[in-house]
Amino acid sequence: xxxxxxxxxxxxxxxxxxxxxxxxxxxxxxxxxxxxxxxxxxxxxxxxxxxxxxxxxxxxxxxxxxxxxxxxxxxxxxxxxxxxxxxxxxxxxxxxxxxxxxxxxxxxxxxxxxxxxxxxxxxxxxxxxxxxxxxxxxxxxxxxxxxxxxxxxxxxxxxxxxxxxxxxxxxxxxxxxxxxxxxxxxxxxxxxxxxxxxxxxxxxxxxxxx
Amino acid sequence: xxxxxxxxxxxxxxxxxxxxxxxxxxxxxxxxxxxxxxxxxxxxxxxxxxxxxxxxxxxxxxxxxxxxxxxxxxxxxxxxxxxxxxxxxxxxxxxxxxxxxxxxxxxxxxxxxxxxxxxxxxxxxxxxxxxxxxxxxxxxxxxxxxxxxxxxxxxxxxxxxxxxxxxxxxxxxxxxxxxxxxxxxxxxxxxxxxxxxx
Amino acid sequence: xxxxxxxxxxxxxxxxxxxxxxxxxxxxxxxxxxxxxxxxxxxxxxxxxxxxxxxxxxxxxxxxxxxxxxxxxxxxxxxxxxxxxxxxxxxxxxxxxxxxxxxxxxxxxxxxxxxxxxxxxxxxxxxxxxxxxxxxxxxxxxxxxxxxxxxxxxxxxxxxxxxxxxxxxxxxxxxxxxxxxxxxxxxxxxxxxxxxxxxxxxxxxxxxxxxxxxxxxxxxxxxxxxxxxxxxxxxxxxxxxxxxxxxxxxxxxxxxxxxxxxxxxxxxxxxxxxxxxxxxxxxxxxxxxxxxxxxxxxxxxxxxxxxxxxxxxxxxxxxxxxxxxxxxxxxxxxxxxxxxxxxxxxxxxxxxxxxxxxxxxxxxxxxxxxxxxxxxxxxxxxxxxxxxxxxxxxxxxxxxxxxxxxxxxxxxxxxxxxxxxxxxxxxxxxxxxxxxxxxxxxxxxxxxxxxxxxxxxxxxx
Numbered sequence: 108x109x110x111x112x113x114x115x116x117x118x119x120x121x122x123x124x125x126x127x128x129x130x131x132x133x134x135x136x137x138x139x140x141x142x143x144x145x146x147x148x149x150x151x152x153x154x155x156x157x158x159x160x161x162x163x164x165x166x167x168x169x170x171x172x173x174x175x176x177x178x179x180x181x182x183x184x185x186x187x188x189x190x191x192x193x194x195x196x197x198x199x200x201x202x203x204x205x206x207x208x209x210x211x212x213x214x215x216x217x218x219x220x221x222x223x224x225x226x227x228x229x230x231x232x233x234x235x236x237x238x239x240x241x242x243x244x245x246x247x248x249x250x251x252x253x254x255x256x257x258x259x260x261x262x263x264x265x266x267x268x269x270x271x272x273x274x275x276x277x278x279x280x281x282x283x284x285x286x287x288x289x290x291x292x293x294x295x296x297x298x299x300x301x302x303x304x305x306x307x308x309x310x311x312x313x314x315x316x317x
Numbered sequence: 318x319x320x321x322x323x324x325x326x327x328x329x330x331x332x333x334x335x336x337x338x339x340x341x342x343x344x345x346x347x348x349x350x351x352x353x354x355x356x357x358x359x360x361x362x363x364x365x366x367x368x369x370x371x372x373x374x375x376x377x378x379x380x381x382x383x384x385x386x387x388x389x390x391x392x393x394x395x396x397x398x399x400x401x402x403x404x405x406x407x408x409x410x411x412x413x414x415x416x417x418x419x420x421x422x423x424x425x426x427x428x429x430x431x432x433x434x435x436x437x438x439x440x441x442x443x444x445x446x447x448x449x450x451x452x453x454x455x456x457x458x459x460x461x462x463x464x465x466x467x468x469x470x471x472x473x474x475x476x477x478x479x480x481x482x483x484x485x486x487x488x489x490x491x492x493x494x495x496x497x498x499x500x501x502x503x504x505x506x507x508x509x510x511x512x513x514x515x
Numbered sequence: 516x517x518x519x520x521x522x523x524x525x526x527x528x529x530x531x532x533x534x535x536x537x538x539x540x541x542x543x544x545x546x547x548x549x550x551x552x553x554x555x556x557x558x559x560x561x562x563x564x565x566x567x568x569x570x571x572x573x574x575x576x577x578x579x580x581x582x583x584x585x586x587x588x589x590x591x592x593x594x595x596x597x598x599x600x601x602x603x604x605x606x607x608x609x610x611x612x613x614x615x616x617x618x619x620x621x622x623x624x625x626x627x628x629x630x631x632x633x634x635x636x637x638x639x640x641x642x643x644x645x646x647x648x649x650x651x652x653x654x655x656x657x658x659x660x661x662x663x664x665x666x667x668x669x670x671x672x673x674x675x676x677x678x679x680x681x682x683x684x685x686x687x688x689x690x691x692x693x694x695x696x697x698x699x700x701x702x703x704x705x706x707x708x709x710x711x712x713x714x715x716x717x718x719x720x721x722x723x724x725x726x727x728x729x730x731x732x733x734x735x736x737x738x739x740x741x742x743x744x745x746x747x748x749x750x751x752x753x754x755x756x757x758x759x760x761x762x763x764x765x766x767x768x769x770x771x772x773x774x775x776x777x778x779x780x781x782x783x784x785x786x787x788x789x790x791x792x793x794x795x796x797x798x799x800x801x802x803x804x805x806x807x808x809x810x811x812x813x814x815x816x817x818x819x820x821x822x823x824x825x826x827x828x829x830x831x832x833x834x835x836x837x838x839x840x841x842x843x844x845x846x847x848x849x850x851x852x853x854x855x856x857x858x859x860x861x862x863x864x865x866x867x868x869x870x871x872x873x874x875x876x877x878x879x880x881x882x883x884x885x886x887x888x889x890x891x892x893x894x895x896x897x898x899x900x901x902x903x904x905x906x907x908x909x910x911x912x913x914x915x916x917x918x919x920x921x922x923x924x925x926x927x928x929x930x931x932x933x934x935x936x937x938x939x940x941x942x943x944x945x946x947x948x949x950x951x952x953x954x955x956x957x958x959x960x961x962x963x964x965x966x967x968x969x970x971x972x973x974x975x976x
Contacts, residue, residue, distance in 0.1 A: 173428050
């Protein structure tokens with residue numbers, strides 16, 4: 108099935124950006140600026156909205172000329188790419204975005220042609236679907252676990268390593284007692300917030316010399 | 318702009334294709350999508366969290382009126398989005414060393430693709446058609462694909478042990494615990510910050 | 516491919532001399548013309564890779580330059596700019612990439628390495644300390660006579676001597692010297708397990724270009740090198756790192772951890788590295804050392820990890836498994852053939868036998884020297900991804916137990932099985948057993964290239 112891999116959905120949205128030479132800075136630059144200042148940590152809009160494993164926003168400036176004998180051509184508009192790897196189905200995800208982060212959606216997509224705003228849910232969903240590209244081939248290393256399950260498992264991994272390390276050589280009765288308590292406490296622990304294990308954001312690209 | 322968030326790198330690439338070749342690529346991607354054996358090498362490389370290819374025909378650019386000028390293009394385009402762990406060099410090196418046939422199969426239909434071997438020309442081609450990410454979010458930026466796979470193994474083993482912990486004798490539990498440790502002993506790596514790239 | 520022109524390659528590249536004492540002089544050039552005339556003088560003494568028919572020389576001399584050294588020799592700008600980026604930057608500037616932080620940070624290095632003044636390394640190996648002293652005074656005289664350089668400092672190193680005989684032991688008590696790769700065209704007694712793994716399970720030499728510039732590497736290309744080609748050919752890059760060893764901390768840690776380990780102290784020590792202290796690989800002999808394996812070149816490095824995917828014989832994070840994964844990453848080892856290095860170092864400082872009192876502050880450790888065609892692709896990659904990090908081995912952020920900059924927080928998992936003598940064990944709170952005291956990246960030119968440098972003939976297109 109296109110776009111889907113197991114329980115994960117590969118959403119690809121390509122939104123034309125408004126081309127208005129009277130806007131200064133131009134709409135594409137305004138988007139870039141907004142995104143550059145947007146947090147990617149637990150206060151990221153995609154941490155607040157449910158169901159996003161990994162997502163990116165990219166302003167596609169133009170296609171690339173690869174050199175003779177290929178022909179040179181240029182796009183007439185710039186486009187905003189939204190690539191998301193998310194849980195659930197498309198409608199649920201889009202509604203989730205509109206419900207929780209309408210302000211951010213509007214701030215970003217208001218620079219795009221024909222964007223109706225997130226307030227009108229149906230119009231918003233229709234707009235996104237009109238801009239949706241079919242994900243022809245979609246690979247997911249883990250395709251059957253939700254964001255919450257993954258965050259919980261990562262927390263568990265650290266906790267288990269610590270438990271094993273600190274209970275080496277314990278006698279069976281103590282071990283059992285402590286383990287039962289540990290397992291219960293771990294189960295009750297809230298899962299870490301999405302995006303929360305991130306390092307401080309830095310304007311650093313992946314250089315080709317590392 | 319940042320292509321990197323924690324341990325994961327967002328690569329974007331766009332390549333032009335003569336429209337008659339697009340159908341071949343669609344066919345290849347279809348086969349890749351439906352035959353697991355063809356994907357095994359990608360799975361074994363284990364540093365890709367999510368990746369996708371998107372065929373974007375020249376008439377497929379969304380057109381929403383409202384003053385937008387319609388595109389009039391000669392080529393179809395192939396978009397590639399990858400979320401991978403490790404450095405850019407390591408990623409391309411590994412693909413060239415191990416996946417060259419598969420990559421050639423998909424990208425040879427793109428204009429001026431030099432082949433994925435030898436690696437230097439391949440790297441130059443990618444560098445030419447890579448464009449940068451403006452905003453990159455991960456719900457678990459300090460975890461790699463390997464960390465996540467390990468985490469699920471540990472969670473599942475823990476759940477099994479927890480299920481029998483109460484109803485067993487201390488010795489029974491101790492035996493089960495040892496087996497549990499052996500099940501998870503290769504999966505206990507710490508989670509922390511990524512190595513600094515360049 | 517045909518035999519290499521061994522007389523054009525510095526001997527240090529092609530073979531470990533097995534001479535037990537060494538002194539490394541670090542030079543600083545003040546005047547390019549005088550420096551060049553010094554190099555011309557030294558050229559006569561530089562040891563080549565020519566085979567020694569009959570007697571081995573008692574003394575060898577080799578020379579290498581930092582990028583700033585080449586700048587001070589006034590090589591043309593176009594040449595200087597064509598060197599690989601990491602070599603131009605120098606090791607100090609790459610400290611973030613290498614994980615040289617905390618105790619390993621450049622601020623804590625010896626002064627000679629903190630100040631950007633080292634221009635050349637002059638490596639002298641000798642059979643006896645007297646021969647070494649004699650040669651060194653002769654060299655220093657040459658240096659003073661030509662006024663070609665200032666000697667900033669020197670570093671002595673020597674094989675550990677036990678019962679009057681030089682050994683390949685290092686200060687933690689391990690037997691070293693097994694890991695060097697085989698390369699096509701480099702004559703040395705070939706050992707199975709040293710090269711690259713072939714699909715049929717046999718071992719073949721690595722491409723020459725993994726060690727020497729100007730030859731095809733494992734990716735079928737000529738490695739990045741400076742222009743003109745003549746300057747690069749038959750040369751290589753050297754990574755020099757002075758690694759202080761905290762022997763007291765190591766011994767204490769091993770004792771304490773061994774108390775909780777049913778396999779015993781020697782087995783635990785073997786689990787850290789992947790070899791028993793006598794060099795027997797634990798992959799081949801999981802229960803006790805075996806001199807018949809350790810001393811047999813056909814066996815002591817002839818193994819793979821395919822049958823030990825869980826790490827129950829050799830732990831997944833053990834040192835030799837990290838730096839040479841062999842087949843552990845699948846794909847018939849293809850992902851690691853470009854990540855190999857040749858090591859040429861020697862220990863320094865007084866050796867303290869097991870049981871002798873020892874202190875971390877005593878000056879002892881190993882002079883780590885690695886030779887490779889591409890510092891960034893080979894040494895830096897291994898250091899960053901496999902020593903100070905563990906993701907490729909599915910070990911998350913866990914670092915190499917002995918070499919990692921743990922800062923007291925490190926963890927090492929010894930995978931085990933159900934047998935009583937091989938239980939699983941987690942070692943926690945690993946301290947820094949090794950501390951970086953300084954170093955840099957050097958270019959080791961061919962004899963031809965040295966001549967070109969000495970005569971001012973380097974001419975980029």
